[in-house]
Amino acid sequence: MNQYLEMFKTDGYFVIKDAITPEQAARFRELSDNYFDNYPVNPFMGGLTVPGWAGAISELEELNTFHKDASMLDVAGAALGCDDFIYTDHSDLHRDIVTLWHRDHFDYGLGAPGSEPFQGFNEDGFWGDRDQLVAPALEDEQYPDGFWSDEHNVVKMCFLLQDHKDNDLGLWMMAGSHKPGVRGEERCLRSSPTDLIVFDHRIMHRGQVQARQYHQSYPQGRVLLAWGYGADNQYTRQFMAGCNERQEFYRQRTRLANVK
Numbered sequence: 083m084n085q086y087l088e089m090f091k092t093d094g095y096f097v098i099k100d101a102i103t104p105e106q107a108a109r110f111r112e113l114s115d116n117y118f119d120n121y122p123v124n125p126f127m128g129g130l131t132v133p134g135w136a137g138a139i140s141e142l143e144e145l146n147t148f149h150k151d152a153s154m155l156d157v158a159g160a161a162l163g164c165d166d167f168i169y170t171d172h173s174d175l176h177r178d179i180v181t182l183w184h185r186d187h188f189d190y191g192l193g194a195p196g197s198e199p200f201q202g203f204n205e206d207g208f209w210g211d212r213d214q215l216v217a218p219a220l221e222d223e224q225y226p227d228g229f230w231s232d233e234h235n236v237v238k239m240c241f242l243l244q245d246h247k248d249n250d251l252g253l254w255m256m257a258g259s260h261k262p263g264v265r266g267e268e269r270c271l272r273s274s275p276t277d278l279i280v281f282d283h284r285i286m287h288r289g290q291v292q293a294r295q296y297h298q299s300y301p302q303g304r305v306l307l308a309w310g311y312g313a314d315n316q317y318t319r320q321f322m323a324g325c326n327e328r329q330e331f332y333r334q335r336t337r338l339a340n341v342k
C-alpha cells in the first residue's frame with residue numbers, strides 16, 4: 083500500500099490493480115445492468131444514473147452493501163490516513179453518462195444553505211466546466227475557507243466495470259491538481275474492471291466526452307460504481323450534506339418520473 087500512498091500524495095489518485103476478482107466484477111456488472119434494465123432510474127447527462135444507491139437498493143444484492151466490505155474500508159482508511167473516517171452517503175451508479183473536467187467540490191459547495199442544485203452543470207447540461215479542456219482558475223475565491231487544507235480529506239473510490247486498456251473512454255485525471263495552483267498533467271487511466279480507482283475529490287478529473295462514447299463502440303454500456311469516504315470532521319460533513327441534497331433531488335425526480 084505504501085507505494086500507492088506516495089502516488090496519492092503527489093498525484094492525487096492511485097489505482098489498485100485487481101482489487102476484486104474477475105468473477106466479482108462480472109457479478110457487479112450483471113447486478114448493475116439488471117437494475118438499469120428493469121427498475122426506475124434517472125436519465126442523466128446522456129445516460130442513466132441511480133443516485134445514492136449504496137445501502138438503499140436490496141435488488142443490487144451484495145453490491146448494495148459492498149461499501150461496508152472490509153476490503154473497501156481498509157483502502158479508504160489507508161488513503162485517508164486515519165481510522166476515524168466515515169462513509170459519506172455518496173454513491174454513484176452510472177451507465178453511459180458524459181462528464182467533462184470537474185472537481186467533485188460541486189457537491190461540497192452545493193451543501194451550503196440556499197445554493198442551487200444545478201450550478202455544477204454547463205450550458206449543454208453536462209456536469210463539468212464549460213470548456214472541457216481548460217481547468218478552472220485555481221486558488222480563486224470560489225473555494226471556501228479550508229478547501230485546500232489537509233484536514234479537508236475526502237476520497238472517492240470507484241470501479242469502471244468494463245475494460246479501458248485499449249480505449250480512452252474510462253477516467254482521466256489531471257495529476258497533482260488536488261493541490262492549489264497545480265494544473266497537472268492529463269492522464270488517461272487504462273483500467274480493467276477489477277481495478278479500484280481512488281482519488282482525492284478535489285482533483286480535476288473527467289469521464290468520457292460527447293464526441294465518442296463507449297456504448298457506441300462496444301456491445302455493452304459503460305458502467306461506473308463510485309463511493310465516497312472522508313475523515314470524520316466538518317469538511318466531510320459539508321460534503322455529505324451537499325451529496326445528500328443532490329441525491330435526494332434526483333431520487334424525487336426518479337419517483338416522479340415513474341408515476342404513471
Ligand SMILES: [Fe+2]
Pocket residue numbers: 184185186287
Ligand atoms: Fe467526479
